[in-house]
Structures are given as structure tokens and as C-alpha cells.
Amino acid sequence: MIECTHVYKKYRNGTNALYDINLNVAQGEFVYIIGPTGSGKSTLIKLLDGEEIPTKGTVGVIGIDVGKLRHSKVPIYRRNIGVVFQDYRLLPSKTVFENIAYALEVINMKKDLVRRRTREVMNLVGLDDKANSFPNQLSGGQQQRVAIGRAIANRPKLLIADEPTGNLDPAMSDEIMSLLEKINREYGTTVLMVTHDLTLVNKHRKRTIVLEHGHVVADLAEGGYVQHDQ
Amino acid sequence: MINRLFRPLKEGFRGVIRHGAMSLSSATAVTLTLIIVSLFLIFTVNVNQMTEGMEQTVTISVQIDHDHESAEQEDQLAMEIKAIEGVGSVTYYTKDEEFQFYLDSFEDEETKEVFEPFRDDNPMHDAFYIEVTDGTQLEEIAKKIEELDGVHKVAFGGQSAVQLISMLRTIRIAGGVLALALSLLAVFLIQNTIKLTILARADEIAIMRNVGAKNGFIRSPFVVEGAMIGALGALIPMAMTYYGYRYLYDVTGGYVVSKMFTLIPAKPFALYASLVLLGLGVLVGLIGSFFSVNKYLRWKR
Numbered sequence: 001m002i003e004c005t006h007v008y009k010k011y012r013n014g015t016n017a018l019y020d021i022n023l024n025v026a027q028g029e030f031v032y033i034i035g036p037t038g039s040g041k042s043t044l045i046k047l048l049d050g051e052e053i054p055t056k057g058t059v060g061v062i063g064i065d066v067g068k069l070r071h072s073k074v075p076i077y078r079r080n081i082g083v084v085f086q087d088y089r090l091l092p093s094k095t096v097f098e099n100i101a102y103a104l105e106v107i108n109m110k111k112d113l114v115r116r117r118t119r120e121v122m123n124l125v126g127l128d129d130k131a132n133s134f135p136n137q138l139s140g141g142q143q144q145r146v147a148i149g150r151a152i153a154n155r156p157k158l159l160i161a162d163e164p165t166g167n168l169d170p171a172m173s174d175e176i177m178s179l180l181e182k183i184n185r186e187y188g189t190t191v192l193m194v195t196h197d198l199t200l201v202n203k204h205r206k207r208t209i210v211l212e213h214g215h216v217v218a219d220l221a222e223g224g225y226v227q228h229d230q
Numbered sequence: 231m232i233n234r235l236f237r238p239l240k241e242g243f244r245g246v247i248r249h250g251a252m253s254l255s256s257a258t259a260v261t262l263t264l265i266i267v268s269l270f271l272i273f274t275v276n277v278n279q280m281t282e283g284m285e286q287t288v289t290i291s292v293q294i295d296h297d298h299e300s301a302e303q304e305d306q307l308a309m310e311i312k313a314i315e316g317v318g319s320v321t322y323y324t325k326d327e328e329f330q331f332y333l334d335s336f337e338d339e340e341t342k343e344v345f346e347p348f349r350d351d352n353p354m355h356d357a358f359y360i361e362v363t364d365g366t367q368l369e370e371i372a373k374k375i376e377e378l379d380g381v382h383k384v385a386f387g388g389q390s391a392v393q394l395i396s397m398l399r400t401i402r403i404a405g406g407v408l409a410l411a412l413s414l415l416a417v418f419l420i421q422n423t424i425k426l427t428i429l430a431r432a433d434e435i436a437i438m439r440n441v442g443a444k445n446g447f448i449r450s451p452f453v454v455e456g457a458m459i460g461a462l463g464a465l466i467p468m469a470m471t472y473y474g475y476r477y478l479y480d481v482t483g484g485y486v487v488s489k490m491f492t493l494i495p496a497k498p499f500a501l502y503a504s505l506v507l508l509g510l511g512v513l514v515g516l517i518g519s520f521f522s523v524n525k526y527l528r529w530k531r
Binding site: 049050051052053071072074075076078079083089090091092093102103105106107108150151154 | 237433436437440442445528
């Protein structure tokens with residue numbers, strides 16, 4: 001599913017973000033990536049969704065060498081993965097319904113199928129009654145659920161969530177968490193979740209990969225993480 | 231298939247509506263620049279027409295010597311004149327016709343009667359009237375004709391006619407250059423405002439790429455939106471040009487200062503000019519948004 005081999009990333013301004021990352025994630029797994037600010041979590045996500053190109057090594061996702069994709073092919077690759085961001089990234093001038101439908105329209109799905117699938121997804125994320133609301137009329141938790149809905153609408157094999165609970169209170173975070181677990185369980189979608197919310201990680205135990213200063217310092221199959229002093 | 235063609239139109243239209251304030255401000259910029267373009271367009275095209283009209287009305291009159299009035303001699307002379315470069319049409323009048331013209335130039339009957347006795351002892355000459363193809367060569371051609379055999383006298387508007395033509399020519403070129411420069415400025419201005427409206431939505435474009443939209447899919451509604459803003463902004467200048475020019479034409483009676491400076495008839499021209507403005511607005515909106523979106527498509531991978 002995800003195969004990173006000897007991945008290095010050095011930004012143009014000289015910052016070293018990742019060193020020799022080797023990572024394997026199988027289909028259907030639910031994996032946390034945790035680590036302090038500046039540990040390279042976001043860089044890893046950007047490499048996986050094609051926003052950045054690795055300096056060295058290969059980033060393979062569902063058999064595609066992501067770093068080698070041409071600019072115009074990147075969006076087409078992204079149809080295979082769903083990404084959820086901390087800041088939601090919804091289209092502000094589109095309604096909830098249109099935001100979710102947009103992800104389906106871009107793959108030229110037939111209109112009636114788009115409508116049916118959008119309703120289905122809105123039901124799944126629990127926003128049936130918000131179809132005609134605009135993003136700025138929703139709470140943070142609701143917006144994040146729209147973003148998740150959009151990310152999974154075309155049934156991607158991989159869902160990447162970049163600090164999906166970063167802006168939410170604990171109750172909301174739990175809600176989002178169960179939604180992600182449900183998607184992982186029911187659709188068999190591989191979920192990669194970046195977070196620094198340790199309470200969440202310890203409560204819902206999953207395989208946990210720990211990044212620090214651009215290195216993988218731990219890969220705990222049984223999950224759970226105890227913060228330690230350096 | 232139909233959906234693919236229809237979607238950009240629908241989305242573009244929706245974009246104009248949902249970003250109402252932004253669309254309106256861009257459209258206003260289009261409106262202002264197109265009004266200026268319109269003024270210069272009307273000015274230049276009219277001056278152009280006047281110069282051409284002037285050049286055509288300036289003729290060289292060639293009086294034929296009394297001892298060269300036989301048909302063969304006159305034919306020979308006509309041939310020689312036509313052979314000169316820059317000579318357009320050559321029209322022949324007999325001395326009787328010339329005399330009649332002269333009489334007709336007086337309005338009161340008394341003067342006409344004074345000259346009437348000269349009809350039988352006609353002092354006039356047979357004459358050629360020559361139109362030139364290029365007004366600037368007037369003097370040169372007149373000189374060449376003067377040197378031909380059997381020419382009594384050559385007359386043209388003289389130095390003042392030559393000067394007027396060259397002056398109009400300068401105005402025409404200056405107006406043309408100014409109109410062109412202004413049009414370029416308009417294009418630049420409109421493109422800039424459209425770029426700003428798109429800049430405000432650079433995030434939106436990045437999000438669209440994030441969810442898997444191909445570049446063409448993202449671009450097409452923006453391009454439609456740009457064209458619509460261009461068309462919207464052209465509405466007022468179009469109306470002003472169409473009705474304004476017709477009004478101007480009616481008020482002036484179709485000419486400025488003297489009959490020599492006639493305006494282009496309002497009937498088809500006002501319509502064409504306003505259509506040119508519409509075309510310009512749409513085209514610039516279209517091209518401006520195309521390039522701006524392209525730029526922001528590259529903003530994020």
C-alpha cells in the first residue's frame with residue numbers, strides 16, 4: 001500500500017526535514033504518525049500526496065512512484081487517495097453538498113450517481129440536514145466531517161488525515177476519531193493519521209510511528225505512547 | 231458530453247454571482263477602460279475617414295492649350311497623364327462644359343448675364359480633372375504634368391491642400407498610436423483586476439487540485455467567468471457608444487466645422503463600434519483569466 005524506501009527530504013531553503021525514512025503500510029491498516037512540531041510529519045504527508053518531491057529515495061503509494069509524477073498528473077493520482085487537513089480546506093463558495101459532490105464531478109461521474117453518492121456520504125458523516133449550508137455557517141467539527149466526507153466520497157484506498165482533530169475540542173475529536181475508525185472498518189480503507197494528540201493515541205490504540213527530527217524513532221505495532229524526556 | 235460543455239458555463243455563471251462584489255469591481259474597471267478606448271476608437275476611425283475623403287476630393291485640374299484641342303492630341307495627352315505613377319482617374323471636360331460650370335458657380339442671375347456673351351467666344355480651356363491615389367504625391371504629380379506637351383496650366387489646392395493632408399495624416403497616425411497604446415493599457419488593467427480576483431481564490435484552486443481536479447477542469451469555469459465579467463463591463467460603454475454616437479451625428483448634422491470633415495454615418499458604425507467593444511471586453515476577460523489561473527495552478531503541486 002505505502003512503501004517508502006530511503007526517503008530523504010531537504011527543502012530548498014536548506015532545512016532538512018526527513019532522513020532515510022523506510023515505511024511499509026499494508027492495505028486496511030490504521031496507523032498514527034506522531035511526533036513534536038518540526039519532526040517532519042507534515043513533510044511526510046506532503047510527499048505522500050504528491051505536493052512535495054523527495055530529494056532522495058522513492059515514495060510508492062498503490063504502486064505509483066509519487067515523486068516522479070508530472071505536474072498535470074498529480075491530481076489524477078490524488079483520486080486514489082483522500083486527504084483531510086487540519087484547516088479543513090473546503091471550497092468557501094460552495095455548499096456542503098457541492099463540496100462533497102465536487103470530488104465526484106472531477107472524476108466525471110454521472111450526475112445522478114454523484115447525487116446519490118453525495119447523499120450517502122452526508123449520511124455517513126452525519127450531516128444530512130446541512131446540505132445547503134456554506135462552510136462558514138458550520139462549526140469546526142462539522143466542517144471537518146464535510147472534509148472527511150469529501151475525502152472518502154470516491155472510495156479511495158488510502159485516507160490521509162493531517163491533524164484532523166487539531167482544532168477541535170476533546171468531545172469533537174472523539175467523534176471524528178470514531179468516524180475514521182468506522183471508515184477503516186467498513187470500507188477497508190487504509191488510514192494514516194498524523195496527530196500530536198497523545199490522549200487520543202493512548203485511548204484508541206493502533207500501530208504508531210514516532211517521528212523525531214526527521215527520523216523514525218519508533219514503530220509500535222501494539223500502539224500507545226508514553227512521552228519521555230529527551 | 232453535453233454536461234462537459236455545459237458545466238463550465240454554469241459554474242462560471244455561478245462564480246460571477248457568488249463573488250458578486252468582486253465581479254462588480256472587475257467589471258467596473260473594464261467599463262472605465264472601455265469607455266476611454268471607445269472615445270479613441272471613434273476619434274481615430276473618423277479622422278481616418280476624413281483624411282481619406284480629403285485625399286480623394288483633392289484633384290489636379292489640367293487646362294489644355296488652345297492649339298492642342300484636336301481629338302488625337304487630347305487622347306495622346308490623356309495617355310501620357312495616365313502613365314504617370316500615382317494618377318488615379320482622369321476625367322475630361324470640354325471648354326463648353328467648363329464655361330457652364332463657371333456660370334453655375336454664380337448664384338445671382340445678373341452676374342450670369344454679364345458673362346453670357348462670352349459663350350460664343352469661349353475663353354475657357356478643355357480640361358482634365360485628375361484624382362491621385364496618394365495625397366502626399368500631389369505636388370510631384372502636378373509638376374510632372376506641367377512638363378507635358380500641350381498643357382496650358384496645372385492647378386491644385388496648392389500648398390495649403392498639401393499641408394492639410396499631411397496634418398491630417400499626422401493626427402491620424404498619432405490617434406492610431408494613442409488608441410493602440412490605450413487598448414494595450416486597457417488589456418493590462420483588465421487582466422490585472424482579473425488576476426486579483428483570482429489571486430483571492432488561489433487557495434480554492436489549490437484545494438481543487440487536492441481533491442483530484444485536472445487543470446482544464448479547474449480552468450474552464452474561471453475562463454468563462456472572466457469572459458462574463460468582460461461582457462458585463464462592456465455593457466455600459468456599448469450603450470454609451472451606440473446612443474452617444476448617434477446623438478453626436480444627429481446634433482452635428484454629420485460633419486465637423488465644414489462639409490469637408492464628414493463623420494462616418496451612424497447607422498452601421500455605431501453598432502459595429504459597440505460590438506468591437508463587446509468583443510474586446512470578452513476577449514480580454516477570457517485571456518486574462520486564462521493566464522492568471524495558469525499561474526496559480528502552478529502555485530502548488
